Amino acid sequence: MAVTSPPLDLKGHDQENYLNWAYGVKSWLLTTDHKRIAILYLISVTFFFFLGSLAAFVLRIDLMTPQADLMTSDNYNRSFTIHGVIMVFLFLIPAIPGVFGNFLLPIMIGAKDLAFPKINLGSWYVYIISGMFIIAVVLWGGVDTGWTFYTPYSTTYANSAVVLTVVGVFLVGFSSIMTALNFIVTIHKMRAPGLTWFRLPLFIWAMYATSIIIMLGTPVLSATLILVGLERILGMGIFNPALGGDPVLFQHLFWFYSHPAVYIMVLPAMGVASELITCFSRKRVFGYKFIAMSSMAIALIGFLVWGHHMFVSGQSVYAGIVFSLLTFAVAIPSAIKVFNWTATLYKGTIHLQTPMFYVLGFIGLFTIGGLTGLFLGALATDVHVHDTYFVVAHFHYVMVGATVMAYLGALHFWWPKMTGRMYPEALGILSAVIIFIGFNLTFMPQFIMGYVGMPRRYHVYPDEFQALHVASTLGSTVLGIGYILPLCYLIWSLRFGKEAGPNPWGAVGLEWTTSSPPIHTNFEVTPVVTTEAYDYENLEEEV
Template structure:
């Protein structure tokens, strides 16, 4: 198929035009774009706050902004990055776009609910942005009581209501994915032929559905205590401030897995494709996602090791936290083994994937440090913890997101991104990230507590290193924004399968027609049949493997 034909053919992007056709669409692919634009917006808002944080920490005196302003910066950074970027990023953009195509369906099970969930997300976002514009909030993204419910005089209620609303968007998306994966698989798409991306989203969806309501309840209770003066967490009126931490982390620890599991799904697609090999130990990778989702619900107490909870509770939560490390280790070993005797190319998505393995390994292993009770009592609430979770949430989750966006960009747009620039950006992000966050491990063990506006001068050298790294990282994130937009118009026409990848999404055209497939595919092989010669059918518009 030549370029002219691609341009003229009707597909989901040119089937109709105008703002209304986008804002009222029920096409999962267009909704994915709505999310892509919104999460990108929130990513750069959160990034702006990160930049301000790093600028402030260049000097120990706290001379750039007032303490109260600094506290609002790190709160807004956490709130926007976690609730409005990381949690929706891969599921709502790539999951939305790909899950129906990967299982051979025309759309998600509830297309209107899918659109509604985007509107709910935007509504929640508007509440939170309004809170920011009206003076901000200074509690930290964790909203610990009784500070958040009694003592803070910033816009706590408005912010938590925003997050409360956005939570429903996650619940609906999760529900939609679960039903879709159960009921709408094409003939022959058995559970064990599902791409691992779908498995990881299935596990994520379970957390969405079971965990998010608990977050909603705990934040609602904070709002109720603030607005109606009821004693829930306030100890002077018989409340229990620790109750909030239990409720909050019951969701917010699994939320870490909401952020990383979809990324693991992306990596499980990228590595086989760019190694031209079936993923090693498919079943182990698939079930480790479910194990993480289940065990993830049982480890919330490791955020409370120094809270004064009973010594035995600490031990149980420590033990369970070590157990949840095992499925993550299984994945890393299996991805590495997939490379063995493969045919490895260094396209940009693969660079992101290899970078992910390295950074996730560091993030995961330092997780063992904080799970170890005897070490936790020292590093808890220090920059060690900051560094650890940024290796997971940025070093891993964002790397996977970037890799995934590059990988499926030709499918989403019909255009290739500029490969040279993309490799350069991947390299800059990897270097910038390590420069930013590795010094923070040292800083944390030295004892620098998190959320410090002013800090002792002996910590300055490492903070300057970190800020310098952050400026490199920022370049790495702005570059793709520029060249991806450029490629929408000037990128080379992609063709249906530029990577010669397997998986149903590559068997339809790029960009796909509104109904995804011209004929409902009949699946006879798994998504990683890289040993089979590419069938002619792949290029004829008819489904492969028939």
């Protein structure tokens, strides 16, 4: 084993762990234990995921027919806005860092907790308050600006709850910053003895890169939202062209955060993929340093590509050329990762278990999502497909295809660690396959529609698009079933699943050397790390 730690005391299920360490609502709501905060996040992001999915499903039902028969255009606008706001800010951004980052980061580096446990709890509360603002928006009748709040529509003309939404999004930014600050400081200062930077699991590198993006990007969004708020409430004219303001400046400031935010959503998923692929190939990861550094490269270059959202917004054509070039550059580190994962699979001892199904789906869908991003990064092609379903399909392949697949893969991989229980393997594989099929059925038709000219955000469309829209809606139904299935059997497993034991997958990594679920202080004795990450060759020998 890669780690020197005392033999585990495996007395069985009444062993003390973080779940039975203290009881009562108060012991959960006032906890500073990173593992319990992770569970709080798990419950809340799951709630918002299904709420956001519901909004999407309503959209898909309405799009079954070319006419507006389920709702008015105004309500359609409100539905896609709330879908976007909830999914981006309350699910995709906090999901993997909030749940798996919180749960695993201290354990993976051999620490007892994060550097600032109270701030960590605070981040969850701020997240919940922000979520309440967003729910209040829904009850208030919604908001119709799209998740991007483009000015001057959002500041001057929109007749909906813009301010409430802006406050909610402003607050959730604080929540991300608190989490990211904790992660950066913890990774720097609280690693176990012997755990050097290049021995860190790649999930930690991904969390580190993600946190840097959050630290540098989120405050700029906050500043922008302050200006939008001032303009909306007080009638100042910072972005209002009628008063000499520049609405394109808003777009620059907004995308300076919101393009890197795409990497906030996908980098953690990439970290998960690195962990899962090595485990189920029983093989050292191919090109450790390249994967680690490509995360950092994505964090860096990701800040230099925001202008590709504005190719048709009136920015200078020279800026467009530079942004296009940089967009191609940011694809390189992502490609490095995909090649390295594939190379890790090569001649590995492949174990096709549930998390592996999810992560293989992740690689396929991420590759499609990434490559279609290059179409959009090319100036001339973008003019043709800008603001069409091609864009919608592209970012859903990255955010849903990649991030949600990896999130579910992570959930199935670390569920035994978090709860101490196994779920039914056959149902796990079945749900992974259903999600993969349902996802492609939903979004592949959208690529075709977009390419032939179906604009995004319209709910009345020419008849010739109907067949593809119906196919997409059918796909989303399959996808919905695929998402509900894990919800059912994972909850079932809490009570009826068989006990997992400390290391059900035969994985290396510090989190598998402690009991399942881990004890309150994570380890009996602080572990000492003596080898690199993913030392599967030596594990086999010892066994």
